[in-house]
Amino acid sequence: MDKTVFITGASSGIGRATTRLLAEKGCRIVACGRREERLAALKDEWGAKLHTLSFDVRDRDAVFRAVESLPPDFREVDILINNAGNAHGMDLIDQGNLDDWDAMIDINVKGLLYVTRALLPSLLKDGRGHIINIGSTAGKEVYPKGNVYCASKFAVDAINQALRIDLNAHGVRVGAVNPGLVQTEFSEVRFKGDTRRAESVYKGYQPLTPEDIAEIIYFVISRPWHVNIADLVVMPTDQASSTIVRKFT
Ligand code: NDP
Ligand code: 8X3
Secondary structure (H helix, E strand, O other), X not given: OOOEEEEOOOOOHHHHHHHHHHHHXXXXXEEEEOOHHHHHHHHHHHHHHEXXXXXXXXXXXXXXXXXXOOXXXXXXXXXEEEOOOOOOOOOOHHHOOHHHHHHHHHXXXXXXXXXXXXXXXXXXXXXXXXXXXXXOHHHXXXXXXXXXXXXXXXXXXXXXHHHHHHOHHHOXXXXXXXXXXXXXXXXXXXXXXXXHHHHHOOOOOOOEOHHHHHHHHHHHHOOOOOOOOOEEEEOOOOEOOOOOEOXXX
């Protein structure tokens, strides 16, 4: 596939699996994240096919500087995958930690907007740009203690619709992939390094893997141009909703 893909959150989980699959399919990849050693490891794997950018999506100057720094081979971005994001904490709303709330809104919502805004000139250039927003089932239904994380993913859902509406005249494709439970570092971040608690989220049933989502993203971007997957929800077979999961242990 002869495309240049800009992906945020490439250093882990869904982003890293997608980076690997799309590089294998022949794409040039701009792999972004904060952890430089993780990005360097990807660079070692994929060489000249891959360019890495280390920045925090919350820092809007850093976002624009990073995009401006792209070398000629990676400057004409065809596909943006807005994947960087996390949950921080899981508390009843009256006990919520304000720093966690800021992190989720700043990363999952404002960071996604900054990256998108910085890349729109390239994506709109020939009317062939494609934006994929990684939302969540948490952006489709609110669950207990999900409050601000859910709000941030409902915002991603709204931004996904807004981009499709406002950019319709440009002929670009915009769509969201909204996963349910995927086993990544997500819960480790949410529970601030409490590995046992994080592991328990994925115990007793078969969660999705990051590779499952990468394959879906490849399916989405490899459709004929007139086909836009506008909004896709994917859950493990054992999951019926955010709170109903068939567990065997
Ligand atoms: P991971 O924790 O494994 O990966 C998160 C990625 O986001 C990392 O590469 C991390 O890179 C990057 N990231 C986080 N904060 C920042 C920041 N401030 N600036 C730049 N990059 C950042 O989790 P997942 O792979 O599961 O998450 C990817 C996306 O999928 C998220 O948007 C998440 O909300 C969504 N999602 C996850 C689900 C799940 O069950 N796992 C289900 C539904 C949606 P680094 O730390 O190096 O900066
Ligand atoms: C991640 C899925 O259910 O942990 O977005 O919110 S969930």
